[in-house]
Amino acid sequence: MSIVPYPIVFPDFGENGLYSFTTKKGIHYEVLFGRRANNPLHVTVVFGVINDEFEGEEYSETNQHDHYYVMSTVVKILKHYIDSKPHLKLLEFTGVSREDESDETSNIRVRFFSRYLDKIFDKLWVIDPQHNKLIAKKKDLYN
Numbered sequence: 001m002s003i004v005p006y007p008i009v010f011p012d013f014g015e016n017g018l019y020s021f022t023t024k025k026g027i028h029y030e031v032l033f034g035r036r037a038n039n040p041l042h043v044t045v046v047f048g049v050i051n052d053e054f055e056g057e058e059y060s061e062t063n064q065h066d067h068y069y070v071m072s073t074v075v076k077i078l079k080h081y082i083d084s085k086p087h088l089k090l091l092e093f094t095g096v097s098r099e100d101e102s103d104e105t106s107n108i109r110v111r112f113f114s115r116y117l118d119k120i121f122d123k124l125w126v127i128d129p130q131h132n133k134l135i136a137k138k139k140d141l142y143n
Contacts, residue, residue, distance in 0.1 A: 005073035010080070017043075019077045020050075023066055031077045042090040043081075047074055071116055078120045094133040107132055 006021040017033030031047040082088060095109035110132055117127055121136055128135040 003068050003072040005076045006069060008073060008077060008080075017081060019081075021073050021077075023070065025066065027066075029070065029073075031074060033081055039089075041088055042092070043085075043088060044092045044094065045078065046094075067112075071112075075116050075119045082120070089138050091136045092133055093136075110134060 006023055009020045011018050017035075019031040020029060021031075022028050028050045029047060030050050031045070034044045034046060036042040036044070078091075082091070093110070093113055095107065095113065110129075114127075114129065114134055117134070117136070121127065124139050125136045126139060128137060
C-alpha cells in the first residue's frame with residue numbers, strides 16, 4: 001500500500017524553488033531549495049512547518065501522526081525538483097537542530113530522512129552521510 005502525498009503548490013515559473021503543501025489537519029509546510037551563492041549547482045533543502053501556532057519554528061514537531069504522509073509529499077517534491085534541474089550536482093539536507101534541542105535530535109531527523117533516500121535518488125547519485133547532514137552528489141559520468 002503506497003501512501004498518497006498531500007496536494008502540492010508548485011513554484012511559479014521563474015521562482016527559485018519554494019514548494020508548499022497543507023496536511024489534512026491544516027498544518028502548512030514549505031520546502032525550499034536554496035542555491036549556494038558560490039555554486040548554483042549545489043542546493044540545500046530546507047523544509048518545515050510554517051503555521052503561526054508553531055511560532056515560526058520550522059522544525060517543530062506537530063505530533064499529528066502524519067509523518068509518513070508528510071515525507072511522501074517531500075519525496076515527490078524532491079523528485080520533481082531534481083527532474084527539473086538536470087544540471088544539479090549536489091543536494092544537501094541538514095538536520096539542523098533548534099537551540100533547545102540536542103545533537104541527538106538532529107541526528108534522529110537525519111536518520112529519518114535517510115530512510116527515504118532510495119525513493120528520491122537513483123543510481124546516478126552517491127549519498128555521503130556526515131555528522132548531522134546528508135549530501136547527495138551526482139556521479140560525473142564523463143570521468
